[in-house]
Amino acid sequence: MVAGLGVPVSMFGWYLTPDAWSCGIFGFGLAHILLGFLDMFRRSADNDNA
Numbered sequence: 001m002v003a004g005l006g007v008p009v010s011m012f013g014w015y016l017t018p019d020a021w022s023c024g025i026f027g028f029g030l031a032h033i034l035l036g037f038l039d040m041f042r043r044s045a046d047n048d049n050a
Contacts, residue, residue: 003036 010029016022 001036002039003033006030006032006034006036 006029008029009032010026013022013024013026013029016025
């Protein structure tokens, strides 16, 4: 879900390319995509027996 929300945010930042805020919005969306993919492969706390 986090990665899915990052896609439209980064596309919106790409659309605003000549604007001063575009790099920040684009990076914010890419960070959501990256963190969403990392979260998908993380072990959950309830399955941790060690």
